[in-house]
Amino acid sequence: METIKLVYPVEGGDLIEAGEASSKMKLTLKKLGLPQDVIRRASICMYEGEINMVIHADGGEAQVEVDSDQILIRMIDSGPGIPNVQQAMQEGFSTADSTARELGFGAGMGLPNMKRYSDEMTIDTVVGTGTTVTVKIKIPQ
Amino acid sequence: MLLSEIKEILNATVLWGEEHLDREVVSACGSDFMSDVLAYVKNQPVLLTGLVNPQVIRTADMMEMCCIIFVRGKVPSQDMINLAKDRDIVIMTCPKRMYEACGLLYYNGLRGNCDGND
Numbered sequence: 001m002e003t004i005k006l007v008y009p010v011e012g013g014d015l016i017e018a019g020e021a022s023s024k025m026k027l028t029l030k031k032l033g034l035p036q037d038v039i040r041r042a043s044i045c046m047y048e049g050e051i052n053m054v055i056h057a058d059g060g061e062a063q064v065e066v067d068s069d070q071i072l073i074r075m076i077d078s079g080p081g082i083p084n085v086q087q088a089m090q091e092g093f094s095t096a097d098s099t100a101r102e103l104g105f106g107a108g109m110g111l112p113n114m115k116r117y118s119d120e121m122t123i124d125t126v127v128g129t130g131t132t133v134t135v136k137i138k139i140p141q
Numbered sequence: 142m143l144l145s146e147i148k149e150i151l152n153a154t155v156l157w158g159e160e161h162l163d164r165e166v167v168s169a170c171g172s173d174f175m176s177d178v179l180a181y182v183k184n185q186p187v188l189l190t191g192l193v194n195p196q197v198i199r200t201a202d203m204m205e206m207c208c209i210i211f212v213r214g215k216v217p218s219q220d221m222i223n224l225a226k227d228r229d230i231v232i233m234t235c236p237k238r239m240y241e242a243c244g245l246l247y248y249n250g251l252r253g254n255c256d257g258n259d
Binding site (some may be wrong): 015016017018019022026036043044047048051082091099102103104105107108109112113116122138 | 174175176178180181195196197199202203204205
């Protein structure tokens with residue numbers, strides 16, 4: 001399979017609408033005929049990343065690359081960055097505000113969930129500049 | 142268990158998807174925290190929740206769920222119902238509280254499909 005590249009803008013500030021990019025990606029992955037479990041894991045990773053972007057970084061961009069071996073998702077934002085990545089990776093740690101909690105998020109599960117559902121995950125972050133979270137989901141051959 | 146049986150057990154009202162009540166499900170989960178649904182749900186196609194906002198529909202969509210039941214008589218907006226329709230997710234509302242609704246379904250054979258350890 002030739003590498004397929006997809007780009008989805010993620011609007012900031014509107015948590016009600018967050019998740020639209022993930023839905024579109026999921027639909028595209030279904031059309032590609034990928035295994036259901038792979039689609040599910042990739043969709044959850046991107047959805048969590050999208051919610052994080054809207055809550056913490058006023059949006060950003062999701063870049064997705066699909067080839068025969070894996071799905072690579074990069075969630076790129078120009079937000080405030082993560083001062084302590086180790087702390088942010090702890091389940092239950094959250095700096096989300098009450099708006100996020102009212103919508104059922106902000107439980108400190110976003111990044112841990114992305115790690116749980118991916119095969120590899122890296123976080124590149126610079127305080128005051130932004131964050132890129134990259135996840136890989138392998139496609140069983 | 143068929144969705145039609147769930148409707149009867151919970152005395153629920155179907156807000157969308159009456160024609161899909163012949164869907165058969167083997168497990169369910171209940172939560173008001175979508176983060177927990179994303180973290181812990183594994184192949185549970187029915188979600189019971191008291192939370193009412195579009196992210197409930199989107200979360201259920203990501204988890205490949207086929208039915209959402211709003212407890213405590215909560216009624217989603219028409220926009221939410223339209224979103225669920227677009228995602229092919231049956232929507233019901235029931236007057237019972239979460240504990241009682243989950244308990245009744247469990248008592249009637251609809252399990253959680255998890256061991257509670259993860």
